[in-house]
Amino acid sequence: MNKLLQRVGDEAAQAWTVASKDIRVYYLRPGMIMFGFLMPFFMFFSFSVKREMAAAQGIARLMALTTFFTAAAAGPFIVPLERRIGTYDRLLAAPMSLITLLLGKIAVGAFFAIAVSVVSLAIGMAVFGVSIVNPALLAGGVLLGAFAFSALGLIFGSIPTRNPGDVQMPSTLLRWGLLFISGVFIPLQEMGSVARAIAYLSPLTYAQDLMNHAVSGSGLIAPWLDMAVLLASGVLFLVPSIWMHRRARKLGF
Amino acid sequence: MENAIEVRELSKYYGDLLAVDHISFDVHKGEVFGFLGPNGAGKTTTQRMLTTLLEPSGGQIVIFGHDLALDSYPVKRRIGLVPEESNVYTELTAWGNLMFTARLYRVPRSERGSRARELLEMFGLWEKRDVKAENFSKGMRRRLSIAMAIIHRPDLLFLDEPTSGLDAQSTRAIRALIRQLNSEGTTIFLTTHQIEEANLLCDRVAIINHGRLAAIDTPEKLKQAFRKVQSVEVAFEHGPEGIGKKLEALSGVTTAAKMGDKWRLYTEDPSVLLEHVIEFARQNDLRIVSLSTLGPSLEDVFLEITGQKVGTVMYRTGNEGAGRRRRKRR
């Protein structure tokens, strides 16, 4: 029992070691800034400015977008880069489980997303001047969304390759695809039944709905369900990452 | 004698390519074990399997009594790994790199600083501890990468061509470090394609080529084979018919093999043969276009040991690895 606790403690510390190192090494890389930081703002303004829109709706959308894009930017960028320079081998050879390594990598994107969200919340509130109905829900949404979307990004990072360029394309495609089916730009209420059924397949839908609850106090899905789905999808997204890491160990990447 | 590593029938396929072909060997505790082979022989592939980075296609690896396929965690804690390319974080300082690795390997907090300092001093990097590794020379990076591999004091250290591409001074320093670590009790698994390096450092040497092991023996015993496959390479302006037979008949020549427009004459004593060849050219009115002596090539050593005919494999240089069949993977 004691040994088990010791091991769990070790693994937690190792996950944090991995994450904190990446935070120091990669956060200010141009690739991360470009895909993580600027993209959501750019998209937000290009899609939102022209349309008449309630301020609260704008904030909720901004929060969903920033968590989504920023969190998912880290994995596909960092892991192939580390494979290329060979530092990933050190992580793989270290005495820790693969899950620990993956959770550490997920934390990198998640913290990035949380930090950017806080900034965009401050900017958004300054611009729109709204107050948040349920801050706890907002915090929960950002946290769980950051986890789920970072885990999603890591799936692409886990593709056996040494070239970040190889995964940038599919990961960007998927993110844009999700964006358009997810009830971010068209509220769920205004969707047809088919479109809505599709929207329910995307975790981003639940993040957006949760943000709506938090900011304006109204959403279509129960908040607890939103949170449960985000948590569950984050955990589920680990599966393909694990599978692809196993594959990489066979192929020799 | 107790074994640090026991390998049985280990093999690895990359698709259809059989990179490691059912090899078996033991590494004893406390020895420096050399894994010697030309480019593309399967050295790195083997080392990556031994260090859990690559999954074998077949066979068994037991390290310190643990079967890697079943239970790699206790093994991972006790091994250190220096890969072919120095894998330091260029954005971090030497100190930052060591601290990161120490935390990753759960070195107790109270010891991290003192161990890092000790290693930096031992590796001549203490003055540079606050310099980012991106400003380091190749030799400094390699030293840092070795320091990172031993900060958790592994019982078994794997090094993949630790001196390749380094100048004489860095090479000497790294070899001295390997000896020191070994004298302090670390078992060393040293991958190299330099015969000289294996001779200098290793207690026993395994020779691998095309994924197969030819021999495992002390460098002293292998030297016999090394000596036999030295050679003299000569090209004549116009080589007449049947010259091969004549060359082979020269005293000291064991085999004559035609390599493009050159003849390679295998011998145990190249310097004496050199004179015979010049004499032969004068007697036969032949003009020598080029003439050189070559040390043993690993390809030839491998053929010699496995009882095959030397000179049947094409190669480029004498000492460096021969026959680059290497498919680039980066």
Ligand SMILES: Nc1ncnc2c1ncn2[C@@H]1O[C@H](COP(=O)(O)OP(=O)(O)OP(=O)(O)O)[C@@H](O)[C@H]1O
């Ligand atoms: N990931 C990979 N995918 C496919 N083939 C590979 C891979 N890695 C190595 N190979 C091939 O396997 C063979 C053995 O390669 P390996 O890198 O183990 O040789 P090596 O002895 O380390 O050579 P070198 O001295 O050049 O480092 C080579 O033919 C190489 O092209």
Ligand SMILES: [Mg+2]
């Ligand atoms: Mg190699």
